[in-house]
Amino acid sequence: MTTTEALPTFETAKKLGLIEEEFERIKEILGRSPNFTELSIFSVMWSEHCSYKNSITWLKTLPKKGPHLLVEAGEENAGLVGIGEGLACAFKIESHNHPSALEPYQGAATGVGGINRDIFTMGARPIAQLNSLRFGNLNSEKTKWLLKGVVKGIGDYGNAFGIPTVGGEVFFDDCYNINPLVNAMSVGIVEVGKTVSAISYGVGNPVYIVGSATGKDGIHGATFASEDISAASSEKLPSVQVGDPFQEKLLLEATLEVIQTGAVIGMQDMGAAGIICSNSEMSAKGKHGMRIDLDKVPTRQANMQPFEILLSESQERMLIVVEKGKEALVEKVFDKWDLNCAIIGEVIEGDHLRYYMHGELVADVPADVLVLGGGAPVYTREYKEPAYIALNKAFDMNKVKVPKDLVAVAKHLTTHPNIASKRWVYNQYDSMVGTVNMTTNSPSDAAIINIKGTNKALALTVDCNARYVQADPETGCAIAVAEAARNIVCAGGEPSAITNCLNFGNPYNQEVYWQFVHAIKGMGKACEMFQTPVTGGNVSFYNQSNDEGPVFPTPTIGMLGLLDKENRMTLDFKKAGDHIFLIGESRNDIASSEYLYSFHNVKNSPAPYFNLDEEYDLHQVVKGLISNKLVASAHDVSDGGLYIALLESGMPNNLGFEIDTDDEIRKDAFLFGEAQGRVVVSVSAEKLDEFIVFLAESDVEFTNLGIVTSGDMLIDSASFGAIADAKDLYDNAIERSL
Numbered sequence: 001m002t003t004t005e006a007l008p009t010f011e012t013a014k015k016l017g018l019i020e021e022e023f024e025r026i027k028e029i030l031g032r033s034p035n036f037t038e039l040s041i042f043s044v045m046w047s048e049h050c051s052y053k054n055s056i057t058w059l060k061t062l063p064k065k066g067p068h069l070l071v072e073a074g075e076e077n078a079g080l081v082g083i084g085e086g087l088a089c090a091f092k093i094e095s096h097n098h099p100s101a102l103e104p105y106q107g108a109a110t111g112v113g114g115i116n117r118d119i120f121t122m123g124a125r126p127i128a129q130l131n132s133l134r135f136g137n138l139n140s141e142k143t144k145w146l147l148k149g150v151v152k153g154i155g156d157y158g159n160a161f162g163i164p165t166v167g168g169e170v171f172f173d174d175c176y177n178i179n180p181l182v183n184a185m186s187v188g189i190v191e192v193g194k195t196v197s198a199i200s201y202g203v204g205n206p207v208y209i210v211g212s213a214t215g216k217d218g219i220h221g222a223t224f225a226s227e228d229i230s231a232a233s234s235e236k237l238p239s240v241q242v243g244d245p246f247q248e249k250l251l252l253e254a255t256l257e258v259i260q261t262g263a264v265i266g267m268q269d270m271g272a273a274g275i276i277c278s279n280s281e282m283s284a285k286g287k288h289g290m291r292i293d294l295d296k297v298p299t300r301q302a303n304m305q306p307f308e309i310l311l312s313e314s315q316e317r318m319l320i321v322v323e324k325g326k327e328a329l330v331e332k333v334f335d336k337w338d339l340n341c342a343i344i345g346e347v348i349e350g351d352h353l354r355y356y357m358h359g360e361l362v363a364d365v366p367a368d369v370l371v372l373g374g375g376a377p378v379y380t381r382e383y384k385e386p387a388y389i390a391l392n393k394a395f396d397m398n399k400v401k402v403p404k405d406l407v408a409v410a411k412h413l414t415t416h417p418n419i420a421s422k423r424w425v426y427n428q429y430d431s432m433v434g435t436v437n438m439t440t441n442s443p444s445d446a447a448i449i450n451i452k453g454t455n456k457a458l459a460l461t462v463d464c465n466a467r468y469v470q471a472d473p474e475t476g477c478a479i480a481v482a483e484a485a486r487n488i489v490c491a492g493g494e495p496s497a498i499t500n501c502l503n504f505g506n507p508y509n510q511e512v513y514w515q516f517v518h519a520i521k522g523m524g525k526a527c528e529m530f531q532t533p534v535t536g537g538n539v540s541f542y543n544q545s546n547d548e549g550p551v552f553p554t555p556t557i558g559m560l561g562l563l564d565k566e567n568r569m570t571l572d573f574k575k576a577g578d579h580i581f582l583i584g585e586s587r588n589d590i591a592s593s594e595y596l597y598s599f600h601n602v603k604n605s606p607a608p609y610f611n612l613d614e615e616y617d618l619h620q621v622v623k624g625l626i627s628n629k630l631v632a633s634a635h636d637v638s639d640g641g642l643y644i645a646l647l648e649s650g651m652p653n654n655l656g657f658e659i660d661t662d663d664e665i666r667k668d669a670f671l672f673g674e675a676q677g678r679v680v681v682s683v684s685a686e687k688l689d690e691f692i693v694f695l696a697e698s699d700v701e702f703t704n705l706g707i708v709t710s711g712d713m714l715i716d717s718a719s720f721g722a723i724a725d726a727k728d729l730y731d732n733a734i735e736r737s738l
Helices: 010-015 020-030 036-045 097-102 104-120 141-161 231-239 245-260 274-286 306-311 327-336 388-393 406-415 466-471 473-490 510-530 594-599 612-627 641-653 667-672 685-696 723-737
Strands: 069-071 079-084 087-095 125-135 165-172 181-191 206-211 264-269 289-293 317-322 340-348 352-357 360-366 447-450 456-463 494-503 534-540 554-564 579-583 633-636 656-659 679-683 702-709 712-715 718-722
Touching (some): 010 020, 010 036, 020 360, 036 360, 079 456, 079 494, 079 534, 087 104, 087 456, 087 554, 097 104, 097 141, 097 181, 104 125, 104 245, 125 141, 125 245, 125 456, 141 165, 141 245, 165 456, 181 456, 181 494, 206 245, 245 264, 245 327, 264 274, 274 306, 274 352, 306 360, 317 327, 327 340, 406 718, 406 723, 456 473, 466 510, 473 510, 473 554, 473 612, 494 510, 579 612, 594 667, 612 633, 612 679, 633 641, 641 656, 641 712, 641 723, 679 685, 718 723
Parallel strands (some): 087 494, 087 534, 289 352, 494 534
Antiparallel strands (some): 069 079, 079 087, 087 181, 125 181, 264 317, 579 702, 633 679, 712 718
């Protein structure tokens, strides 16, 4: 290959995020020095964001097989699970952290757009969205700016696109002051056998780019996502993409329609790394090459350079390989939807990607060496236990005094932004568009999505208490999986599979990498126990800054469950006089609780009590109680402990509770401890005897706590106020802070 430009040196490669051994490897692969366009290609495709070079070794240890899986992790853009009646569910979660830290509105909006494209590029129609958000101290003006921008970005894009946001979580901690986390999940439905693969084959088949024109936004976005946030990050604003939900809606309908023509060989959306990513991954999978004429790509700006066109992450675009001779079918569909539809190249023999600009060859690279599973680098990093773990293990609960005023503790937790209602957030989302959300007016521990025309529904949740993972990554991540499964079970469902979004600091930091390795181990054990294989997801490293250090390790779990609609269970108490039971065992444990962390300001303690076998047994009992119609409500005990679980069960219908604590357990631990493996249920008087017989025949502990009241909250005969007053505090706490 000839070129008149000066060939880049290692210094240029270093600025693009490549290390010296990678630069030398590129020269070895090409048999020559790369030009700048080629070096840019390798820099994005070998970035952590695209290649998973520091994580894939451990990701491969996760369970990937299950009774409902139709494709294994990594095979397609999203996981695919059979849900019966000839239907399948495509679902995935991904991060958009760094863009949201710089430009929260567009960063979050394009995260929503990107994850939805992953779903419909497979031929599935998105029907529901969820999100998991992490921010810094809510008293900070920067946090308020980030929160408002992210929430508005998610709401504006999702609402305009026409997909309901049905669930999620919001968590605040100082560790996220500079580096917020924005994880978006999308779920879609497709008929089995009618999916489309991200593949390219058939010499002479034309290659189309469809959708929006290509601009200069998002260039080197994948590289930007693979470095720490710093003072210089504001200079990377052009790395943030700009979204258009109305264009995406057109692209959705055109994409699903063009699949019906039978002309599509393969298709992939253009997310991280843009055209080059789609070209290389589709070509490597199909073991063919491509010739691409970059000057034929519709652009928004004049005189774009080859590397800019290749690496642009402009939104709402797809790459489609079409069966030769069927071009007219494809062009007719995109003309109908008034979208760009341009042939930019063709499939060729071999495995090389050859890029031309006005007839001149500007880059020539093999496809397979660029991609995960091909020749992209794979590293196993060294790791060591962080020093703070020893401090966590040394925690002594006996040194923490039980407060005299437990009502004050209850009010503190009720109004804490990690526990209080997130209605200020979710009121900005359309949760009812599409009329599939079954939890709009009757809350469950998981979102319930109606599959119309069937007796089935989907149960969906996202979960991760990052404080637990920081305390003990292996146990904390296992808890995240267990809590997701517990939420599905309490909603009446059967856990089926997970997708994950693994948010960590810099993988070259040995203590961060130790957190990552141990979180993966905990996830693997829990997924094996609950038979919830990992369908795929996203690794987001480099979530740290020079000033604040790494964020808490935050392996967000998105879980899918299935349920018969007749088994659907809600969390709300139904009537005064019903009996309240705790299933599972209360523990003398306040470790890593919100109570310990924010009320006592004790930052070092182990993860809360957790036993995987006990957790599994609890789930089976709760499933049995629900399927036998023995309980009126079910709600898991999690953040804020038993008191908050009771409060959340009482508030929907303005019903209170009267309970007694256990003399053998510290009262603060009984009420506010977050020991795992517990569920609060309410039982009508008519079902009480049958309920007790059922539980007595199991090996799971259970306790008769008390009864549902018409509005008063009484604990050991002491008043904790009226449920209506607590609800006012709970509902308005975040809004008052803002």
